[in-house]
Amino acid sequence: VKEQGRNGYRYYSAEFTRQAQQRIELEQQLREAIKQQQFVIYYQPQVRLDNCQIIGAEALVRWEHPQRGRLAPNEFIPLAEQTGLICKLGQWVLNEACRQMQTWLGAGYRLETMSVNFSKRQLTEGNFVEQVNQALRSSNLPASFLEMEIVESLIMEQSDEVMAALDELRLMGVSLAIDDFGTGYSSLAYLKQLPVGTLKIDRSFVRDIPDDPSDCAIVKAIMALADSLQLEVVAEGVETAEQATFLSDILCPKAQGYYYRPPISAQAFEALLRNSHSD
Ligand code: C2E
Ligand code: CA
Ligand code: CA
Ligand code: CA
Helix, strand or coil: CHHHHHHHHHHHHHHHHHHHHHHHHHHHHHHHHHHHCCEEEEEEEEEECCCCCEEEEEEEEEEEECCCEEECHHHCHHHHHHHCCHHHHHHHHHHHHHHHHHHHHHCCCCCCEEEEECCHHHHHCCCHHHHHHHHHHHHCCCHHHEEEEEEHHHHCCCCHHHHHHHHHHHHHCCEEEEEEECCCCCCCCHHHHCCEEEEEECHHHHCCCCCCHHHHHHHHHHHHHHHHHCCEEEECCCCCHHHHHHHHHCCCCEECCCCCCCCECHHHHHHHHHHHHHC
């Protein structure tokens, strides 16, 4: 038994070393990827529920890894966050999403919002007001078309400084969406302190509507809250016609999800815009 234990230890320690090595390797590759711009943005349509018109997009980054193919954000965003590389990556995404949005607006497509995700270190390190400003200036995108998405769990831990910066952005016209709303285990007090414009109902509440009475009640309660505070609502993760119908019946204004489209390349998004505008 003792022998086994020692082998076990040796095994785990080898496994640990291997994982640490992989991490270091991935970190180096990530640094290189930022230099060589191996990232692409996929855009997921946001639709108006009453007429299914595309009214916006969420920018979702992918890494075109030279050996491993296209990687989803969960395979590299956490490491980018831990190493601080997220700041550079986030800046690139912001610039690119603004540039793309301005191109689509310039082509005459009537979109309302481009949503861009911001992570923890982007808010706390560097000057994100200046970064947003720079992205808007260099793309010529009017600020009112940009929406910052911040997950609810990040909101509560923000300093007065970050709060003030978000307010500054609102004054410029940039809007703020609370991502994964309902999962942050936070008090709702921030809703009156922060310049929130949109609640994005987390997909865990959308998944089991209309069958699960609790989820239906939660979604309705979020709608009522948003109504009385005059906030926009986007239901995330809509996958079925039944979910869409339920949301539409309770007058949820906007939705996003595989039922409409998964995140798609800029080219595919534009083709979609072209077709829907020619109807
Ligand atoms: P998120 O912000 O909650 O983005 C929505 C995620 O749900 C996306 O995953 C999207 O592909 C997926 N999704 C959309 N519709 C459906 C649906 O109907 N059903 C299901 N099951 N999933 C759906 P993705 O693209 O893999 O992104 C995962 C997360 O990575 C994002 O979650 C976001 O937190 C993060 N992320 C993506 N791009 C960026 C970025 O540029 N910066 C930062 N900081 N984070 C990003
Ligand atoms: Ca998001
Ligand atoms: Ca707006
Ligand atoms: Ca979300």
